[in-house]
Amino acid sequence: MSAPTASPKPTAPFLPFTRPTIDDETIAGVVEVLRSGWITSGPKVKEFEAKLSEFFGGRPVRAFNSGTCTMEIALRIAGIGPGHEVITTPLSWVATSNVILEVGARPVFVDIDPVTRNIDLSRIEAAITPATRAIIPVDLAGQPVDRDRLYAIAKKHNLRVIEDAAQAIGTTWAGKRIGSFGDFVSFSFHPNKNITTIEGGCLVLNNEAEAKLAEQYRLQGVVRSGTDGMEVEVVGGKFNLTDVAARVGLGQLPHLEEFNSQRRELARTYFELFGTPAARALGLRLPPADFTNSNWHMFQVVLPEEKLSIKRAEVMTQLQAAGIGNQVHYPAIHLFSIYRKLGWKPGDFPHAEYAGRNILTLPLFPGMTRADVTRVVETLISILQANLQS
Numbered sequence: 046m047s048a049p050t051a052s053p054k055p056t057a058p059f060l061p062f063t064r065p066t067i068d069d070e071t072i073a074g075v076v077e078v079l080r081s082g083w084i085t086s087g088p089k090v091k092e093f094e095a096k097l098s099e100f101f102g103g104r105p106v107r108a109f110n111s112g113t114c115t116m117e118i119a120l121r122i123a124g125i126g127p128g129h130e131v132i133t134t135p136l137s138w139v140a141t142s143n144v145i146l147e148v149g150a151r152p153v154f155v156d157i158d159p160v161t162r163n164i165d166l167s168r169i170e171a172a173i174t175p176a177t178r179a180i181i182p183v184d185l186a187g188q189p190v191d192r193d194r195l196y197a198i199a200k201k202h203n204l205r206v207i208e209d210a211a212q213a214i215g216t217t218w219a220g221k222r223i224g225s226f227g228d229f230v231s232f233s234f235h236p237n238k239n240i241t242t243i244e245g246g247c248l249v250l251n252n253e254a255e256a257k258l259a260e261q262y263r264l265q266g267v268v269r270s271g272t273d274g275m276e277v278e279v280v281g282g283k284f285n286l287t288d289v290a291a292r293v294g295l296g297q298l299p300h301l302e303e304f305n306s307q308r309r310e311l312a313r314t315y316f317e318l319f320g321t322p323a324a325r326a327l328g329l330r331l332p333p334a335d336f337t338n339s340n341w342h343m344f345q346v347v348l349p350e351e352k353l354s355i356k357r358a359e360v361m362t363q364l365q366a367a368g369i370g371n372q373v374h375y376p377a378i379h380l381f382s383i384y385r386k387l388g389w390k391p392g393d394f395p396h397a398e399y400a401g402r403n404i405l406t407l408p409l410f411p412g413m414t415r416a417d418v419t420r421v422v423e424t425l426i427s428i429l430q431a432n433l434q435s
């Protein structure tokens with residue numbers, strides 16, 4: 046006998062799982078750049094970098110056309126390549142480990158802590174070998190990896206750290222902004238992120254020498270000098286941000302704190318509504334209730350696989366049918382076929398695999414209301430209640 050299915054009907058307009066907030070002043074500013082005669086990398090990129098540097102406590106910052114390339118460039122600056130290993134998490138956007146392969150090094154995955162959903166720091170030391178050169182931790186959903194423990198391990202083993210803080214702009218650790226301290230710190234400004242440049246990213250570096258190298262890797266390795274001098278010393282790529290994109294970022298950055306506090310309040314509402322006895326009985330796993338550090342980039346639940354008669358895909362379809370956007374961030378990386386070909390297999394990282402099968406991102410973005418959150422929670426609870434194993 047098949048389990049009964051809930052068929053909630055949309056009662057309100059479609060609620061996406063995320064949506065950028067771009068104000069009219071920013072749109073007018075973009076139009077101005079478009080009319081200015083200079084639309085690719087130029088004064089707006091420089092201005093954006095200066096504002097970012099201010100935001101990150103004066104550290105050198107360079108802007109790029111993606112978050113992905115910033116991590117690849119950090120690896121290159123650190124001299125990491127063939128024969129080297131880089132420790133990272135299997136629960137992230139696949140960019141995190143693809144960049145390790147891109148530079149010719151080998152990713153070494155360490156399972157996640159099922160509570161934080163971030164790399165389990167207590168397992169890192171066991172994964173270090175003589176070939177290990179760096180750690181790439183990820184602050185999934187904006188929930189920070191413990192920087193004190195992370196940097197203690199890195200220091201002890203003389204490892205570089207490339208923080209994949211793609212999702213963590215505005216997140217703090219011990220009262221300090223992520224990016225304002227540490228080694229390399231990478232951010233993404235993809236439209237889903239807490240602030241956007243449409244596509245783009247930035248890298249916080251340790252000193253001007255690294256920043257100069259980052260500029261070379263950003264644009265074909267080119268260094269200009271004098272009136273007509275040009276030299277190429279490294280194989281760079283084509284990773285420069287446009288002034289149009291930078292102008293979007295300049296319009297976003299001043300709103301970050303306000304966006305993040307709206308996200309925080311919405312997250313509080315999720316906890317309140319998921320805290321009822323009926324909701325708790327379902328065994329849904331909520332994220333850590335962190336209202337100090339997290340920028341609440343996403344609100345993700347992990348479905349109780351063992352209690353349900355349907356799979357996540359069916360839950361997603363039913364939410365969608367009820368007008369509620371939702372997404373998966375992310376399947377476990379080591380189970381993608383290119384990674385399986387490198388030797389990983391099911392069972393290698395059970396916590397990441399469980400999360401990879403069952404994690405679900407619910408709507409969360411500035412501008413959402415308490416009524417929106419109520420609708421999401423009530424709909425999800427009704428879908429789960431209707432599909433419990435008998």
Ligand SMILES: Cc1ncc(COP(=O)(O)O)c(C=O)c1O
Pocket residue numbers: 110111112113114137138140141183209211212232233234235244245246
């Ligand atoms: C955890 C994580 N790492 C890396 C990236 C890559 O950023 P981008 O899409 O800007 O290249 C993203 C963005 O999607 C991300 O969420």
